[in-house]
Amino acid sequence: MKHKIYIVGMGPGKEEMMTKEALYVLEQSDVIIGYTVYLKLLGERFSKKERLSTPMRQEKERCELCFQEAEKGKQVALICSGDAGVYGMASLMYEIGRNYPKTELVVIPGITAASSGAAVLGAPLNHDFCVISLSDLLTPWETIEKRLAAAAQGDFALALYNPSSHKRADYLMRACDILLQYLEGERACGYVENIGREGTRAVTCTLKELRECRVNMFTTVFVGNSGSEIINGKLVTRRGYQIERTVNLCGNN
Numbered sequence: 001m002k003h004k005i006y007i008v009g010m011g012p013g014k015e016e017m018m019t020k021e022a023l024y025v026l027e028q029s030d031v032i033i034g035y036t037v038y039l040k041l042l043g044e045r046f047s048k049k050e051r052l053s054t055p056m057r058q059e060k061e062r063c064e065l066c067f068q069e070a071e072k073g074k075q076v077a078l079i080c081s082g083d084a085g086v087y088g089m090a091s092l093m094y095e096i097g098r099n100y101p102k103t104e105l106v107v108i109p110g111i112t113a114a115s116s117g118a119a120v121l122g123a124p125l126n127h128d129f130c131v132i133s134l135s136d137l138l139t140p141w142e143t144i145e146k147r148l149a150a151a152a153q154g155d156f157a158l159a160l161y162n163p164s165s166h167k168r169a170d171y172l173m174r175a176c177d178i179l180l181q182y183l184e185g186e187r188a189c190g191y192v193e194n195i196g197r198e199g200t201r202a203v204t205c206t207l208k209e210l211r212e213c214r215v216n217m218f219t220t221v222f223v224g225n226s227g228s229e230i231i232n233g234k235l236v237t238r239r240g241y242q243i244e245r246t247v248n249l250c251g252n253n
Helices: 020-028 036-041 059-070 090-097 113-121 141-153 171-179
Strands: 003-009 031-035 050-054 076-080 103-108 129-133 157-161 188-193 201-206 219-223 228-231 234-237
Touching: 003 020, 003 059, 003 090, 020 076, 020 103, 031 036, 031 059, 036 050, 036 076, 050 059, 059 076, 059 090, 090 103, 113 157, 113 188, 113 201, 113 219, 129 141, 141 171, 157 171, 188 228, 188 234
Parallel strands: 003 076, 003 103, 031 050, 031 076, 129 157
Antiparallel strands: 157 219, 188 201, 188 219, 228 234
């Protein structure tokens, strides 16, 4: 009989933004494992569950802990912010899982920041788009530069994850400088802070203005394509439908 570990995408963290499947799996699990901040976001509903954590940058240790607990016969849920397969722990779990052939892995999808942030901002990803992380912790900056340039040349709308941190305070500016080599300064953009959490804040701006913005690690940035525009304060990327615009003229009677 195989042991089973569920790798659960919990979305932004609010229970209302978690799938029924994710909630059901967490309810049925004996132990929930995750980064300390994410465990706190679960709130009181799962407070009586056994909960285990490791600090940031101890992702491998966290994954190993999941397999160790599963081998004790427990049903294990590993929680990830957003979607476990989008900058989450799913791939690392499969890599480490090669050493645990008696353990089955099941990925439970969640709402990633590109989707939840786009919903707050309007419809910035309504056509072909790329998701790029600006964190060079695991990816060389030279590779990130190439991806930004390629996405800009391909006229993709962009969702930028991990745009800034204390040690990477200028990374969004550097990314904008790369994009500005291919895109006009008036390109429609925006960003959302604390998506789905207390203090959610959405801002629309131009690419030139975005370059000067100071954002934090809880921010997702959006850059439109050539068909994007700001409509009534919302960032919208057009699909290409031909829409007739009507003008209502009010005359004096």
